[in-house]
Amino acid sequence: MEQSFARRSLRDIAAVLTVAVFMFPLFWWALTSIKPMYAIFNKDEVVVFDFVPTLINYAVVLLGWSRAEIAIESGSTFGVGGTSSYDSRQTIVDSIVIAVGSTGLTIIIAVLAAYALSRMRFRGRSGFLNWVLGQRFLPPIAIIVPLVGMYKVAGMRDTDNLFLGYVGLIVIHALMNLPIAVLLLKSFFDDVPKDVDEAAMIDGATRWQTFRKVVLPMVRGGVAAAAVLCFIFSWTEFLLALFLTTIIRTVPVKITTFVTSTGSEWGFISALGTAAILPGFIFILLVQRHLVRGLTLGSLKE
């Protein structure tokens, strides 16, 4: 359809404005993280650019600077006080351990199940698929309360045993990501013609060899996409981590502890928040192509 120049430009402007509106909270968030305190908490006017940028907020949450050091660095004692710890280095390590661990576990388990569901015909196949799908519908709140009880009995809470505490949360994140990984990977396996398997097996390869040496290498891109999505979902998860752990703090849980009854440390919150968003941004741009497929559990392809 021919569109006039005026209509086209109008559309361009509307498109850019819409995206700009959606980018504004991110921009404001990142901007807040480099603002000194007086610019954030200014009650007389909204400070947009009229401030001296500072990296102090990042130094506190990512390098563990103390409040005394801030006071010396900034030459001002405004708002310096309190004893809360804003050092988030351990939190970031915790989040990485949980996200990487659960992604690895999910992918290993899911890739096996997805292959069988894509390639084998057996009784209960559709039942199993529905079970996996049903798992996606399950509200986490429904299993978290009994899980805490289970972990208590099994001595798996992080207050009982720190290592088992990590394992406990990793396993639950793996369970949460299992449906999306299985269904997404199945859709990638379905894209590989079955002739490939049959040719390999006629040549004398076992199922396992066929899977390992022939089919799996062909869906490498799909495995990467599934892994990225699992990582992001684990990295951003809040409810399960909040309920299950007390010593181990993932980033989303830690960040909520910066809100105190005496006021919120917005500088530190936005610094940790910005740092927490960045890995997701990088990863999401890597899997742009498979995003729709992942979010719809393999049922829509782009």
Next chain:
Amino acid sequence: MSEAVLERPSAGFLPKWRWLSSEHPLPWLLPASALMIVFGIYPLLYALWLSLHKRNPVTRLNVFDPDYNWMKAFGDQRVWDAIATTFLYTGIALVIQLVLGLLIALLLDSDRKGYGVLRALMTLPLVVPPAVTGMMFLLMLDGSFGVLSRSLYAIGLLSPQYPILANSSTALAGVLLADIWQWTPFMVLIMLAGLRSLPKEPFEAAAIDGASSIQAFFKLTLPMMSKVIGIAVLIRGIDLFRVFDYVKVMTDSGPGTATETLTSYSGRIYFNGDFPYASTLSLITLILVIVASTLFMKIFRVKL
């Protein structure tokens, strides 16, 4: 799959142990099944068991009393309020996100230069941890120095005397704003995929017949997109129904119980230590999710 393949002797396994070989589906599905049974099915059964017990707050022991928690939930006004809030939240968010998502998708569906970048930018909100999103909006909606609040004061939509999150009639709107910002891109993305998969011919035919683009949208685009819309609404609806993060971070169910959803109410009961009642409430959430999604799939013939 050919018979010959199925009949192949499984290397080195006696017939009795065949199910252990890679020719059999069992070893492939075993790890996934084990995970889903131990950490999915078992906790659910345990929740059911808990919900049939009454907790004695003094001795902290659970005594078998099958209808105690269920009757308590039935007579608990807060449960009904939470259910109403949950449905209201889900409904409003779903409609706004779907309509906005469709409109933005139509706007961004162009092959011209620069639109690819705009589409990529549009996906960024999806990867922000919801708890962080809640924080972002908490900052922007702050009653005294929040940039959004102050803009709303400036154009007279809001009065500084009634900060949006501190007022029980507007708090839910504040929380919804965060949800809409984060998840409209989800709809945009899926609608874009749907739009791009539409065949070109019907639209060319309609244009020749002199149909306007608005007619083409309602008569062609929408009907052909129904499957995509159904899937998007189903997935989003299920996630909306268990909303927790934004409510917990932004208002903690307040002011009063104005923004209390089912999940956040069971969370509160859980932190108060009444596990049996918390389990009952979470099972009610589960039952409602199953009933609502099954009805939706049946009525609109949606299949994932």
